[in-house]
Amino acid sequence: MEQIKRNILLNPGPATTTDSVKMAQVVPDICHREKEFSDIVKSVRNDLTKIAGGDNNYVAVLFGGSGTAGMDAIINSVIPPNQKILVINNGVYGNRIGQITKAYNIDLFELKFEWDQLPDTNKIEDILKEDNKIACVAMVHHETTTGLLNPVKEIGALVKKYNKVFIVDTISSFAGIPFNIKDFNIDFMMSTSNKCIQGMAGVFFVICKKQELEKIKDYPRRSFYLSLYDEYEYFEKNNEMRFTPPVQTIYALRKAIDEFFDEGAENRYLRYTKNWKKLRKGIEDIGFKILTNPEYESHLLITILYPEDSNFNFQMLHDKLYEKGFTIYPGKVGKLNTFRLANMGAIDQTDIEKFLFELKNTLDELGVKLV
Ligand SMILES: Cc1ncc(COP(=O)(O)O)c(C=O)c1O
Structure with a gap:
């Protein structure tokens, strides 16, 4: 086997991977509807939930796609009809949550902060107190625009005080910064295979609190492909992913997760x-x-x-x-x-x-x- 050239990626993902993760993609051809492959997907889903600190009350839903598709899957799926989302925006990715919300014509309250500053929790609380149309609050954990780490735990406590659904983009922090989905009061979070988990690009996953996931079952479908509930239900019923996933990326992700557990x-x-x-x-x-x-x-x-x-x-x-x-x-x-x-x-x-x-x-x- 030829030596793989080692490049050091200092861009914010896809990140540098080990050769063993690269090589894990080289497997015999397999159809994604075979049990052997579905068992791998199942183990990956369980381990991703574990990494987020989730127990049996949480579940990971896996899709093919990049991180933005993960943001999209949550936003189009979890906001109840005729209700509103509060989006906290202090960077490109907070801004992107707002853009996705607008693309689906979902009622939006966008709270903007300077890009080099943390969000002001008093302002967030004022809005939660005043606007009872707000059903969900969304924000970014690690704002990759600048490298700021937003106070998700503090804001999560507030969101729960007002009994709202809490959505967090953990795309660039998952597996890089230890945190616990329960302690942070997160109901839905997403990340990808190619950032701190150190796998290949092509897969995103949403980790959901099951109780909240069940509530969205009958919400209107705003997207066919990126319906969070439909993908979840399909795997639960059929033990298969709904559509063709990037099979080899999932083998690499399996290896990357093993290496994550080895490192701790x-x-x-x-x-x-x-x-x-x-x-x-x-x-x-x-x-x-x-x-x-x-x-x-x-x-x-x-x-x-x-x-x-x-x-x-x-x-x-x-x-x-x-x-x-x-x-x-x-x-x-x-x-x-x-x-x-x-x-x-x-x-x-x-x-x-x-x-x-x-x-x-x-x-x-x-x-x-x-x-
Ligand atoms: C916090 C955050 N959210 C969303 C994204 C979008 O991910 P993608 O480029 O994989 O669609 C990124 C990508 O860097 C990110 O860092």
């Missing part, structure tokens, strides 16, 4: 945190400025302001680093020009050190002076 949730978070600290310090030592306060950061991503030097050109920096095996990622925050570095994935301290070394060399090659 706390150890993964610790590894990510160490990588984030090294990256953050290295970036500041080079002379870059970071957008957010480290206290509010997820430990999975940093947002870096473009330096003043007129020799700085993000695309040129990207292209040169890409040739050297490192992928960096653009990102604009309001009027500010920024780029992002994510440290999720199967990378370690040596990878971060090599990256910082190559970054410094490349800035020299481009004649960029920061200090």
Whole structure:
């Protein structure tokens, strides 16, 4: 077997994977309606629920598609007819929940905050108190736009105080930051196979509180393919996924979950945190400025302001680093020009050190002076 070139992905997903996860996709051809494959799907669903801290009262529903399809599946499925959703928006992904809501003509209250600030819980409570048409509240856990970690536990307690359904986008935090679906009072959350779980892109999953999932059974179907209840019910009745899933991605996900359990949730978070600290310090030592306060950061991503030097050109920096095996990622925050570095994935301290070394060399090659 040819050696697989190792690229270090510092974009916020798809993340760097191990060779063993890559190789897990190489399996004998199999139809997704065979019991052998369905047993794998079942084990994956059970383990994803476990990773979220869910027990028998929770269930994971698996689909083929990217994270945005997961946001879509929840939004089109769980808002009762003629009721409203409150969306907390402090970044691109909070904003996207609002866009999906509008696409389905669902009544929306969008509460916007600055993209480098955490949401104000008093404002959220005021709205929950005043507007009794609101049935659901949705927000993002790790806002991958900036690297801010939103206070989901605190907001979840509020949402439950007012007896609303709580939806959380945990796409870029699931398996990277230990948390518990029950402690956070989450009713529906989604993530994908290609971020902190360290698998391949192509699968998303929604983890649901069964009691809330049963309530949506007779809600109007706003989407045929992305109906959360129909996908759930089909697997429960037939022990098969409704439509053709990316079979090999699911084999890779099975392997990625095994590797997650081998590493352990706390150890993964610790590894990510160490990588984030090294990256953050290295970036500041080079002379870059970071957008957010480290206290509010997820430990999975940093947002870096473009330096003043007129020799700085993000695309040129990207292209040169890409040739050297490192992928960096653009990102604009309001009027500010920024780029992002994510440290999720199967990378370690040596990878971060090599990256910082190559970054410094490349800035020299481009004649960029920061200090
Ligand atoms: C928090 C969050 N939500 C949603 C998405 C959208 O996922 P996808 O690009 O897989 O559709 C992303 C992707 O980075 C994300 O980070």
